[in-house]
Amino acid sequence: MTLDFTSILPSLPFILKGILVTLQIVLLAGVIGFILGIILSLFKISSIKVLGVIADIYTSIFRGTPLVLQLMIIYFGSPQIFGYQIEPVTAAVAAFALNSAAYISEIIRAGIQAVDKGQSEAAMALGVPYRPMMLNIILPQAMKNILPALMNEFITLTKESAIVTTIGVMDIMRRAYIIGADKFRFIEPLLLAGLIYYIMVITLTFLGKLVERRMKRSD
Amino acid sequence: MIKIENLHKSFGSLDVLKGISTTINDGEVVAIIGPSGSGKSTFLRCINLLETPTSGNIWINDQDITNKKTDIMKVRENVGMVFQHFHLFPHKTVLENLTYAPMKVKGKSRQEAEKKGLQLLEQVGLAAKANEYPNRLSGGQKQRVAIARALAMEPDFMLFDEPTSALDPEMVKEVLDVMKSLAHTGMTMAIVTHEMGFAREVADRVLFLDGGNLVEDAPPSQFFSNPVTNRAKDFLQKML
Numbered sequence: 001m002t003l004d005f006t007s008i009l010p011s012l013p014f015i016l017k018g019i020l021v022t023l024q025i026v027l028l029a030g031v032i033g034f035i036l037g038i039i040l041s042l043f044k045i046s047s048i049k050v051l052g053v054i055a056d057i058y059t060s061i062f063r064g065t066p067l068v069l070q071l072m073i074i075y076f077g078s079p080q081i082f083g084y085q086i087e088p089v090t091a092a093v094a095a096f097a098l099n100s101a102a103y104i105s106e107i108i109r110a111g112i113q114a115v116d117k118g119q120s121e122a123a124m125a126l127g128v129p130y131r132p133m134m135l136n137i138i139l140p141q142a143m144k145n146i147l148p149a150l151m152n153e154f155i156t157l158t159k160e161s162a163i164v165t166t167i168g169v170m171d172i173m174r175r176a177y178i179i180g181a182d183k184f185r186f187i188e189p190l191l192l193a194g195l196i197y198y199i200m201v202i203t204l205t206f207l208g209k210l211v212e213r214r215m216k217r218s219d
Numbered sequence: 220m221i222k223i224e225n226l227h228k229s230f231g232s233l234d235v236l237k238g239i240s241t242t243i244n245d246g247e248v249v250a251i252i253g254p255s256g257s258g259k260s261t262f263l264r265c266i267n268l269l270e271t272p273t274s275g276n277i278w279i280n281d282q283d284i285t286n287k288k289t290d291i292m293k294v295r296e297n298v299g300m301v302f303q304h305f306h307l308f309p310h311k312t313v314l315e316n317l318t319y320a321p322m323k324v325k326g327k328s329r330q331e332a333e334k335k336g337l338q339l340l341e342q343v344g345l346a347a348k349a350n351e352y353p354n355r356l357s358g359g360q361k362q363r364v365a366i367a368r369a370l371a372m373e374p375d376f377m378l379f380d381e382p383t384s385a386l387d388p389e390m391v392k393e394v395l396d397v398m399k400s401l402a403h404t405g406m407t408m409a410i411v412t413h414e415m416g417f418a419r420e421v422a423d424r425v426l427f428l429d430g431g432n433l434v435e436d437a438p439p440s441q442f443f444s445n446p447v448t449n450r451a452k453d454f455l456q457k458m459l
Contacts, residue, residue: 121269122306126320126372127296136319140310 001187008188011179015192018172022200025089025171026158029096033157034150036097037104042134044109055105062102068163071095075167092164096157103153111146112138144215151208155201162197172196220245221266221376221407226275228261235261237431238275245375248408250418250439253428254454259411262428263378266409267298280375296324299369303381305361307353313340313364314349317371325372332371339367343397359390363397370401377401379410415458419443427451 008015043055062070075091078084086094115138123133162173176193180186221243228236235258243249251259264270266277268284268291276285284294308316317336321327327335340346343363345356353361362382369377379398383391395417402408402421412418418425418439425442427435429450435442446452 116306118302118304118306119308122300122302122308123320125267125269125295125298125300125302126369127292127294127324128320129292129324132323136323137308141308 003188003191004185005188005192007183007185008179008192011183011189012192015172015175015179015189015196018170018175018193019196019200021089021169022158022161022171022173025092025096025164025169026154026161028093029100029161030154030157032093032097033100033104036101037108038139040101040105041108041112044105045112059102059105062099067095067099067160068166070099071163071167074098088164088167088169091167092161092169096161100153100157104150107146107149107153108142111142111144111149114145115141144212147208147212147215151204154208155204158200158204159197220278220280221409222276222278223266224276224278226262226265226277227273228258228265228270229273235431236265236272239428239431239433241426241433241436243376243407243409245407246405247423248402248406248421249410249424249426250422251409251411251426251428252413252415252418252454253434257428258431259428260380263380263409263411266376266378267295267300269300292324296372297374297376299372299374299377301362301365301369301377301379301382303384305353305358305365305385307361307365307368309353312350312352313345313356316353316364316368320368321371321373335373336367336371339370340364342370342400343367344393357390358386359393362386362390362394366394366397366401376407376409379408379412381411381413383412383414413458415443415455427454429454 040055040058043051046052071091074095075086075088078086078091119137119141120133123137128137161171164171165174165177168174172193176189177186179189183189223242224240226236226239227234239262251263253259261270265272266279272285276283278284279294279298282289282294284291307313308319311319314333314336317339318329318332321332321335322329337346337349340349343366345360345363345367348356348360348364353364356364366382382398383394386394391414395414398408398410398417399421410418410422422439425435425437425439426433427442427446427448434448435446435451437447442451443455446455
């Protein structure tokens with residue numbers, strides 16, 4: 001086997017453009033998933049039982065079925081569900097956001113429940129209402145427990161985003177595959193795609209460590 | 220004034236408080252003592268509704284706080300609490316611990332809250348620690364900050380739940396001294412404590428709880444030298 005990267009060199013800009021597509025999906029899905037995850041986790045720790053049940057069912061469904069299935073239902077099902085065909089990128093963002101919300105809600109729930117109960121009692125004793133107590137006292141402390149697992153989830157999200165290629169989104173993966181088919185050389189573009197994903201994940205890991213260190217200031 | 224009438228609290232089938240009635244007058248310092256499991260802490264925690272009473276009534280300044288329509292948060296603003304394990308906010312500096320609730324709950328400006336906070340830190344002898352994080356403080360220092368944090372809300376009443384029980388022996392005094400000087404300012408205080416010397420010296424009244432009942436309610440001079448019930452005699456013999 002001989003590797004010849006020079007032959008795909010002209011296609012390099014084409015593949016690199018996929019980074020933007022992948023990043024767009026991952027960032028949007030990550031942010032939306034995070035917000036949804038916080039809401040779901042608050043449902044789970046709520047004293048209102050029915051909210052907890054709803055959040056548990058949600059989590060159970062999205063964790064209990066393949067992500068690629070959820071993606072296809074949203075994309076190919078959209079004409080039947082919404083009456084029109086949604087964009088592949090929109091479908092991808094929706095599927096990843098909904099899916100990662102389920103995982104993130106579990107991460108946040110566990111993180112919140114690991115915060116000493118005395119903290120909420122101290123806040124309550126000072127007359128602090130529930131919302132500011134959660135936002136200013138409990139969540140910032142929970143973040144320390146949450147962050148490593150959350151970073152893991154974002155890393156998974158980045159890598160798993162490659163399956164959007166199945167609905168025709170022009171992400172890194174799909175572009176690499178197209179070049180491979182075009183040149184009849186698959187290994188080189190795919191290795192290149194692998195390298196790009198790897199660098200993205202390493203960057204995320206590095207960022208995570210940085211934020212973690214910053215949060216440890218008060219220790 | 221805090222008026223408590225026939226207060227009951229059960230956790231499932233466990234009756235922790237079995238009908239306690241008493242009144243804490245303005246400016247009074249009340250020490251609540253008794254063996255473990257007698258319901259001291261639960262009693263104290265009912266006063267700011269960290270525990271919801273099963274039945275009975277509590278009036279704070281003539282407002283029935285057990286009434287469902289009462290705004291619990293408003294009540295708590297006026298009743299400071301100090302915990303055994305301090306519960307300072309670890310992600311906030313000492314000064315931020317003091318300014319958070321006054322700014323958030325009472326809508327004070329940062330400037331105003333910080334001025335008051337620094338003044339309180341001065342009062343508990345920790346002005347130099349204003350910008351430290353709690354984890355850098357000793358237990359005694361943490362508890363003094365916790366007292367200052369509660370005072371920052373300018374409450375009429377202060378509850379202390381075994382404030383010195385988690386401290387190394389040599390740090391107990393610094394906390395008790397702060398509480399003593401607070402008592403001298405005329406603050407109304409209810410203190411769950413095992414510090415008999417402190418109770419005898421500072422308290423105006425001693426409440427002795429046993430098995431969820433208020434067994435004795437007397438001035439310390441009388442309680443410590445002439446306890447009425449055998450249960451109290453027995454307890455004091457073991458403590459002193």
